[in-house]
Amino acid sequence: MEKLEMLYEGKAKKIYSTEDTDKVIVEYKDDATAFNGEKKGQISEKGKLNAKISTIFFELLEEKGIPTHLVEQLNETDVLTKKLDIILVEVVMRNIAAGSIAKRLGLEEGTELKKPVLEFYYKSDELGDPMINEYHIYAEELATKEELDMIKDLAFKINEILVEFLADKGIDLVDFKLEFGKGADGQVYLGDEISPDTCRFWDSKTKKKLDKDRFRRDLGEVEGAYQEILRRLEA
Amino acid sequence: MEKLEMLYEGKAKKIYSTEDTDKVIVEYKDDATAFNGEKKGQISEKGKLNAKISTIFFELLEEKGIPTHLVEQLNETDVLTKKLDIILVEVVMRNIAAGSIAKRLGLEEGTELKKPVLEFYYKSDELGDPMINEYHIYAEELATKEELDMIKDLAFKINEILVEFLADKGIDLVDFKLEFGKGADGQVYLGDEISPDTCRFWDSKTKKKLDKDRFRRDLGEVEGAYQEILRRLEA
Numbered sequence: 383m384e385k386l387e388m389l390y391e392g393k394a395k396k397i398y399s400t401e402d403t404d405k406v407i408v409e410y411k412d413d414a415t416a417f418n419g420e421k422k423g424q425i426s427e428k429g430k431l432n433a434k435i436s437t438i439f440f441e442l443l444e445e446k447g448i449p450t451h452l453v454e455q456l457n458e459t460d461v462l463t464k465k466l467d468i469i470l471v472e473v474v475m476r477n478i479a480a481g482s483i484a485k486r487l488g489l490e491e492g493t494e495l496k497k498p499v500l501e502f503y504y505k506s507d508e509l510g511d512p513m514i515n516e517y518h519i520y521a522e523e524l525a526t527k528e529e530l531d532m533i534k535d536l537a538f539k540i541n542e543i544l545v546e547f548l549a550d551k552g553i554d555l556v557d558f559k560l561e562f563g564k565g566a567d568g569q570v571y572l573g574d575e576i577s578p579d580t581c582r583f584w585d586s587k588t589k590k591k592l593d594k595d596r597f598r599r600d601l602g603e604v605e606g607a608y609q610e611i612l613r614r615l616e617a
Numbered sequence: 618m619e620k621l622e623m624l625y626e627g628k629a630k631k632i633y634s635t636e637d638t639d640k641v642i643v644e645y646k647d648d649a650t651a652f653n654g655e656k657k658g659q660i661s662e663k664g665k666l667n668a669k670i671s672t673i674f675f676e677l678l679e680e681k682g683i684p685t686h687l688v689e690q691l692n693e694t695d696v697l698t699k700k701l702d703i704i705l706v707e708v709v710m711r712n713i714a715a716g717s718i719a720k721r722l723g724l725e726e727g728t729e730l731k732k733p734v735l736e737f738y739y740k741s742d743e744l745g746d747p748m749i750n751e752y753h754i755y756a757e758e759l760a761t762k763e764e765l766d767m768i769k770d771l772a773f774k775i776n777e778i779l780v781e782f783l784a785d786k787g788i789d790l791v792d793f794k795l796e797f798g799k800g801a802d803g804q805v806y807l808g809d810e811i812s813p814d815t816c817r818f819w820d821s822k823t824k825k826k827l828d829k830d831r832f833r834r835d836l837g838e839v840e841g842a843y844q845e846i847l848r849r850l851e852a
């Protein structure tokens with residue numbers, strides 16, 4: 383399958399049309415951004431690392447019965463996927479307090495949450511991705527109740543699958559962001575990516591951060607952390 | 618029933634114990650605050666006006682089958698209520714965009730929401746009353762699923778009752794805040810107050826604000842607006 387036209391260039395990926403109108407090619411870039419685009423940089427090899435890491439997670443989820451956009455990885459940076467009509471709601475799942483939830487609830491970073499927490503954010507660069515709830519979603523008609531019930535169910539299932547899988551690799555899954563969309567058949571699929579750009583991964587023993595927080599907070603060894611994640615997933 | 622000990626002094630009310638350990642006396646004050654206590658002032662006669670206005674709303678809700686803390690108004694500023702163990706979750710119901718939701722969703726003030734929107738806020742002066750969702754509530758054990766299902770159901774019912782009642786009085790119910798608590802019998806009751814301090818009321822024709830936004834935004838005629846609400850409720 384060949385790339386035809388570039389349909390969209392985002393902060394971390396480019397999306398290309400293909401001869402199959404129901405499929406797109408997702409090209410992973412080395413570009414890194416944080417704080418709603420205010421901080422910009424590059425993480426060398428990130429495109430390749432995230433294409434591979436995300437594919438491993440999506441293959442695992444497919445195996446466990448989660449409907450995802452994955453078709454197949456085409457080469458080091460390019461992945462063929464179902465073309466989705468992305469639902470403008472980002473879903474965040476959290477197991478351990480870090481980032482905004484620590485501030486919101488007055489919890490120390492690292493506090494284990496008594497129950498996994500799901501959060502919705504309005505995917506809008508203009509509005510700065512504000513946190514929203516189900517009722518905002520219905521009032522703004524971002525998704526239907528049926529779609530949202532499906533998305534919530536999938537998000538909790540995905541969390542369970544990933545937590546278990548990663549625990550085995552010595553990684554704590556602190557939190558992660560998901561995007562869903564509707565395929566040509568009208569069904570809901572998991573889209574976008576699952577990678578150190580979109581998850582917080584901590585080493586289970588040392589609690590060392592192995593994710594984009596190293597870039598956000600200038601902790602150094604950014605590429606090394608992404609490589610370490612891939613190494614453990616492939617072990 | 619006599620006031621015994623002052624149990625709590627809040628921003629707008631004082632709570633007193635009584636000889637019946639399951640009941641308290643709520644005394645309404647003239648003090649007004651806004652922006653999480655940053656702006657402070659007095660609205661003359663507010664205590665009396667809100668005690669009366671809130672009692673009218675609570676009597677209406679009781680009549681319509683909503684379980685509330687109201688026992689009876691004792692005098693101009695004092696209301697006898699069931700003593701509640703207040704659930705630390707403020708419930709906001711919105712019909713028209715104003716205040717934080719206008720900013721959050723990029724809507725012009727006055728935009729009618731396609732569906733009523735319910736929002737939860739963590740009642741914590743320290744944290745600045747952050748917006749939270751159901752999953753935060755479960756993780757922080759602020760309420761159980763049963764309590765929250767009851768609260769959501771009551772909030773939407775209360776909204777319907779108040780919208781209809783107020784439309785008849787030429788008032789648009791833009792939004793309002795509710796607090797719930799558990800009584801001595803373990804049941805969930807509507808507590809706190811419903812008044813121009815806790816609601817946005819707009820004149821249906823002129824859209825003139827008849828609520829605490831006149832104080833927040835220094836629009837003048839604050840006491841007159843509260844009086845106008847009481848006048849219409851009694852008409």
Ligand SMILES: Nc1ncnc2c1ncn2[C@@H]1O[C@H](COP(=O)(O)OP(=O)(O)O)[C@@H](O)[C@H]1O
Nearest residue numbers: 392393394395397451463464465466468573574
């Ligand atoms: N299967 C898919 N079909 C269509 N669009 C997709 C698919 N998967 C992800 N996208 C979208 O591709 C865009 C590019 O990704 P990214 O660079 O991460 O963008 P952003 O800057 O919006 O985060 C995003 O808007 C994402 O929602």
Ligand SMILES: Nc1ncnc2c1ncn2[C@@H]1O[C@H](COP(=O)(O)OP(=O)(O)O)[C@@H](O)[C@H]1O
Nearest residue numbers: 627628629630632686698699700701703808809
């Ligand atoms: N029936 C009740 N029993 C016990 N406490 C109540 C009852 N109704 C309201 N309260 C509480 O009384 C306190 C005083 O009210 P208020 O002055 O509005 O306080 P605040 O400054 O917390 O908003 C609030 O904390 C409110 O939750």
Ligand SMILES: [Mg+2]
Nearest residue numbers: 392393394574
């Ligand atoms: Mg993205």
Ligand SMILES: [Mg+2]
Nearest residue numbers: 627628629809
């Ligand atoms: Mg109050």
